[in-house]
Amino acid sequence: MRHVFLDHQSSTPVLSEVFDAMKPFFTEAFGNPSSLHQHGLRVRDALKTARQQMAALIHAESEEEIFFTSDGTESANLAIKGVAYANERKGKHLVVSATEHPSVIQSVEFLEKQGWTCTRVKVDREGFIDLADLRAAITPQTVLVALHHVNHDIGTIQPVREAGKICAELGVPLYVDCDASAGWLPIDVKEFGAALVSFSPHRFYGPKGVGVLYRNRKARIVSILHGGIQEGGRRAGTENVPAIVGGGVAAEIALKELPARSAHTAALQKRLWDGLKTQIPYIQLNGPVPGPGRICTNLNLSTEFIEGEGQLLLCDMNGIAVASGSSCVSKSLKISHVLGAIGLDHALAQGNIIMSLGKDNTEADIDYTVETFAKIVTKLRGMSPMWDEFQKGIIDSVIAPTGRGKSFSQHAADVSGKAAH
Amino acid sequence: MSDTYTLYNPTVMEHFMNPRNMGDIQDADGVGEVGAAACGDIMKISLKIKDGKIADARFKTFGCGSAIASSSMATELIKGRTIDEAMSFSNQEVVDALGGLPPVKIHCSVLAEEALKAALEDYVKKHPELAGKKTAEQAVTA
Ligand code: FES
Numbered sequence: 310m311r312h313v314f315l316d317h318q319s320s321t322p323v324l325s326e327v328f329d330a331m332k333p334f335f336t337e338a339f340g341n342p343s344s345l346h347q348h349g350l351r352v353r354d355a356l357k358t359a360r361q362q363m364a365a366l367i368h369a370e371s372e373e374e375i376f377f378t379s380d381g382t383e384s385a386n387l388a389i390k391g392v393a394y395a396n397e398r399k400g401k402h403l404v405v406s407a408t409e410h411p412s413v414i415q416s417v418e419f420l421e422k423q424g425w426t427c428t429r430v431k432v433d434r435e436g437f438i439d440l441a442d443l444r445a446a447i448t449p450q451t452v453l454v455a456l457h458h459v460n461h462d463i464g465t466i467q468p469v470r471e472a473g474k475i476c477a478e479l480g481v482p483l484y485v486d487c488d489a490s491a492g493w494l495p496i497d498v499k500e501f502g503a504a505l506v507s508f509s510p511h512r513f514y515g516p517k518g519v520g521v522l523y524r525n526r527k528a529r530i531v532s533i534l535h536g537g538i539q540e541g542g543r544r545a546g547t548e549n550v551p552a553i554v555g556g557g558v559a560a561e562i563a564l565k566e567l568p569a570r571s572a573h574t575a576a577l578q579k580r581l582w583d584g585l586k587t588q589i590p591y592i593q594l595n596g597p598v599p600g601p602g603r604i605c606t607n608l609n610l611s612t613e614f615i616e617g618e619g620q621l622l623l624c625d626m627n628g629i630a631v632a633s634g635s636s637c638v639s640k641s642l643k644i645s646h647v648l649g650a651i652g653l654d655h656a657l658a659q660g661n662i663i664m665s666l667g668k669d670n671t672e673a674d675i676d677y678t679v680e681t682f683a684k685i686v687t688k689l690r691g692m693s694p695m696w697d698e699f700q701k702g703i704i705d706s707v708i709a710p711t712g713r714g715k716s717f718s719q720h721a722a723d724v725s726g727k728a729a730h
Numbered sequence: 731m732s733d734t735y736t737l738y739n740p741t742v743m744e745h746f747m748n749p750r751n752m753g754d755i756q757d758a759d760g761v762g763e764v765g766a767a768a769c770g771d772i773m774k775i776s777l778k779i780k781d782g783k784i785a786d787a788r789f790k791t792f793g794c795g796s797a798i799a800s801s802s803m804a805t806e807l808i809k810g811r812t813i814d815e816a817m818s819f820s821n822q823e824v825v826d827a828l829g830g831l832p833p834v835k836i837h838c839s840v841l842a843e844e845a846l847k848a849a850l851e852d853y854v855k856k857h858p859e860l861a862g863k864k865t866a867e868q869a870v871t872a
Contacts, residue, residue, distance in 0.1 A: 616771060616792055616794055616797075619795055622795045637769050637793065642834065655770055692791055694763060695772065721770050721772060723765075724764055724765040725764065725765025725770070725772075
């Protein structure tokens with residue numbers, strides 16, 4: 310069976326160059342960078358190199374603006390809580406978009422319980438914020454604006470440069486979550502006008518266990534972990550040295566290979582979507598059309614009349630690894646909040662599958678995926694009462710309405726006696 | 731990858747991959763369609779009843795792997811049962827026969843129980859003489 314990995318947004322394999330660079334730091338170069346002897350100093354030097362490599366990837370001026378954390382989630386927590394606590398006396402208001410990653414949203418919810426307030430800027434049907442809404446949301450009490458560069462779910466590329474200009478004009482620091490874009494799209498912190506930027510090397514062929522937070526020297530931030538003076542006192546705890554070293558090498562290679570990787574995945578993205586939409590009726594793409602508004606690696610699909618977990622499982626049993634934002638897949642039994650925020654019909658959110666491409670995917674992988682996925686859809690539709698009821702005109706399609714029958718959501722509410730969320 | 735890891739146990743996976751009794755019964759004696767309030771999924775069970783017993787049961791499901799496996803197992807289990815026996819069918823039987831479901835997926839087996847009961851109610855509604863019998867029996871047990 311062919312194995313096709315189409316979940317690069319969850320993680321990527323470590324490059325052999327990266328792995329080789331990491332190895333000595335598990336064994337002979339095991340020192341703690343806080344130590345003052347040879348073992349410590351050698352490792353300290355390696356961290357500096359990694360900082361320079363990370364700084365180069367995002368065009369930061371100096372490696373001193375780079376902090377290492379354990380992952381993207383910790384970076385987001387530090388960015389939000391660290392800035393909020395540092396500026397408590399200035400004001401207790403935050404602005405975020407409605408489709409931020411849960412690490413941002415839940416950090417904000419945590420602060421709201423402690424007296425902060427937050428304005429969530431809504432997004433349109435493709436997931437874009439409206440810059441006028443962003444401007445209107447900022448008040449004299451606002452201490453931070455948080456916006457993602459690329460949406461982790463639907464691939465929307467936000468107008469971060471324009472957002473940066475608004476923030477600069479109003480004197481509020483901007484934090485840009487670049488987890489879904491770093492290594493795939495060019496990032497320039499100055500062009501973004503970003504005071505803080507976070508990303509994770511395991512999304513671009515580096516190891517897990519390291520996250521990066523860029524902080525412009527002018528942005529005030531306090532540590533949310535206590536017990537040490539690592540990372541200039543902003544992040545206590547012994548550094549994960551092998552992962553940091555590996556992450557640095559991954560960043561260096563990503564910067565070099567970025568144009569080739571983007572071009573390759575963009576071509577596959579087009580081939581995959583063209584193939585799926587010609588082979589499968591009643592399928593739609595969520596988020597912007599592939600092009601300048603959408604990252605080259607992501608396709609977020611809704612296939613009507615069938616549920617996402619079944620699609621995911623059958624893909625997996627056929628060697629294809631994908632993700633889903635269906636409520637059946639989540640432990641909370643709620644659809645992805647991003648799909649909710651773009652106003653996607655519940656029926657379509659239930660049929661959600663996310664495919665994310667990587668540099669090693671091939672055209673043959675894509676063709677196999679299109680062919681296999683079409684079979685899976687046919688199989689699941691054959692089992693679905695909704696497909697049947699659509700054929701009979703009892704319910705209508707959301708994607709291509711015929712004007713016959715009631716909506717799926719109405720039908721689901723009728724048979725369950727409760728509106729679906 | 732040499733080993734295959736699965737989200738559910740082998741029995742659940744088997745029923746999901748090769749569901750039993752999938753489909754509709756054209757001249758069904760009872761049909762029940764229910765939705766899960768928790769996740770918004772839908773299950774439909776149709777029954778053929780002969781001599782007071784379930785002669786055939788079929789399902790159609792819009793739902794997760796557990797829901798499909800639960801409907802496959804539930805339709806297997808209830809075939810041959812009398813209406814009264816089927817009326818006291820519980821989702822726990824499905825869960826046990828499947829060798830367990832993850833806690834968050836128990837509601838999917840409840841959906842199978844509810845779809846079956848809805849189908850039985852539909853049948854009883856079409857046969858008021860049975861409804862009378864049922865009430866009389868309940869009166870006796872009570
Ligand atoms: S039916 Fe939705 S979680 Fe199982």
